[in-house]
Amino acid sequence: MSIQKGTILFGANNIFTVSAGGREYLCRIKGKVLKQKETVYNPLAPGDQVEFSTDVHSDTEGRILDRMPRRNALMRWNRKRQNLQTVAANIDLLVVVASGKNPPFRPRFIDRVLIAAHDIPSLVLLNKVDLGVSTEVEERLENYRGIGYPVAYSSIKTGEGIDQLKEYSAQKVCVYFGQSGVGKSSLINAIYPGLKLDVGEVSLKYDRGRHTTKNARLYQHHHGAVIDTPGIRHLEIKIEENDGLDRYFPEFLSYLNQCSFQPCRHIHEPDCAVKAAVQRGEIHPDRYESYLRIYSELEERGKTYV
Numbered sequence: 001m002s003i004q005k006g007t008i009l010f011g012a013n014n015i016f017t018v019s020a021g022g023r024e025y026l027c028r029i030k031g032k033v034l035k036q037k038e039t040v041y042n043p044l045a046p047g048d049q050v051e052f053s054t055d056v057h058s059d060t061e062g063r064i065l066d067r068m069p070r071r072n073a074l075m076r077w078n079r080k081r082q083n084l085q086t087v088a089a090n091i092d093l094l095v096v097v098a099s100g101k102n103p104p105f106r107p108r109f110i111d112r113v114l115i116a117a118h119d120i121p122s123l124v125l126l127n128k129v130d131l132g133v134s135t136e137v138e139e140r141l142e143n144y145r146g147i148g149y150p151v152a153y154s155s156i157k158t159g160e161g162i163d164q165l166k167e168y169s170a171q172k173v174c175v176y177f178g179q180s181g182v183g184k185s186s187l188i189n190a191i192y193p194g195l196k197l198d199v200g201e202v203s204l205k206y207d208r209g210r211h212t213t214k215n216a217r218l219y220q221h222h223h224g225a226v227i228d229t230p231g232i233r234h235l236e237i238k239i240e241e242n243d244g245l246d247r248y249f250p251e252f253l254s255y256l257n258q259c260s261f262q263p264c265r266h267i268h269e270p271d272c273a274v275k276a277a278v279q280r281g282e283i284h285p286d287r288y289e290s291y292l293r294i295y296s297e298l299e300e301r302g303k304t305y306v
C-alpha cells in the first residue's frame with residue numbers, strides 16, 4: 001500500500017476518479033472524510049486535492065483518506081436534498097457562460113452565479129454572438145463590466161473569442177458554468193479540440209438546453225485544467241451566516257454606511273442610500289431586483305442563511 005496525493009476528476013455513486021502521476025485511480029471514500037464534512041451533500045468535487053492509498057491487490061483502485069484544504073469552492077444549495085452541494089473546488093477562473101439567444105439571456109442567473117462565486121475570479125462570457133447581440137444584452141454586459149467583472153464575447157461558429165479564452169485560461173483551473181444549452185461543452189471543445197465532449201441541441205419548443213452534460217468533470221490538458229459542469233435551471237445560493245446579502249453586490253458597497261437605518265435591508269426602510277442610488281441610476285434596477293428576489297428566497301429558507 002502506498003499513500004499518494006491526487007486530483008479528483010469526477011465522482012459518481014461515491015466512487016471517485018483520482019488523477020495522480022499521469023494515471024487514474026478509482027477510489028472509494030473512507031468514512032472519516034465523509035464524517036468530517038457532513039454538512040455538505042457531496043464531500044468531494046472535481047478539483048479537490050486528496051490523499052489516497054492504493055490497494056495491495058490492485059494498482060488502479062484505492063481509498064481516499066483525506067481531503068486537502070480548499071482554496072475556494074463553488075457551492076450551491078440543493079433544494080431537493082436540502083443540503084449544500086459543491087460544484088467544483090480550487091478554481092482559478094470561473095467562466096460564467098451565457099447566451100443572448102437560444103436559450104435567452106438571463107442576467108438574474110448571472111447575478112446568482114456571481115454571488116455564489118464571490119471569492120473566485122470570474123469572467124462573464126457571452127457565447128453565441130453569431131446569433132446577434134441585442135442592445136439590452138449589450139447594456140447589461142456593460143453594467144457587469146462597470147461593476148468590475150471582466151466580460152468577453154465568443155462564438156464557436158465564427159471562432160470569435162476562442163483564442164483569447166485559450167490564452168486567458170492558460171496555466172489555470174477553469175470552470176465553465178451556466179444554464180443548459182449556452183454552449184459550455186462546445187466552448188471547451190473549441191478551445192481543446194482533443195477532449196471531444198458531448199454537446200446537445202437546444203430544444204426548439206422550450207428554447208432551452210437538454211441537459212447534455214450530466215456530471216461535473218475535470219479534464220487535464222497541457223496548459224492547465226478545465227471543468228465542464230451540467231447546466232442547471234435555477235441556482236440557489238448560500239451566503240455566510242451573519243453576512244448581509246448586500247455585501248455580495250460590489251456596486252452597493254460604497255452606499256451601505258450611508259443608510260439611515262443600520263443595519264438596513266434596503267427594502268422598506270426610509271432614507272436608504274441603496275434605493276436612492278437605484279433611483280439616480282447609479283445602481284442598475286435589475287441588479288436591485290435580483291437583490292430583492294434573492295433576499296426573500298434566503299428569508300424563506302430560514303434565518304441561518306440571511
Ligand SMILES: Nc1nc2c(ncn2[C@@H]2O[C@H](COP(=O)(O)OP(=O)(O)OP(=O)(O)O)[C@@H](O)[C@H]2O)c(=O)[nH]1
Nearest residue numbers: 128155156181183184185186199200211212213231
Ligand atoms: N449558433 C451557435 N450555437 C452554438 C454556439 N455554441 C454552442 N452552440 C450550440 O448550442 C447547443 C448546446 O451546446 P452545448 O455545448 O451542448 O451546451 P452546454 O452549455 O454544454 O449544455 P448542457 O451540457 O446541457 O449544460 C449545441 O447545438 C451547440 O452546437 C455558438 O457559439 N453559436
Ligand SMILES: [Mg+2]
Nearest residue numbers: 184185212213
Ligand atoms: Mg454540456
Ligand SMILES: [Zn+2]
Nearest residue numbers: 259264266272
Ligand atoms: Zn439601505
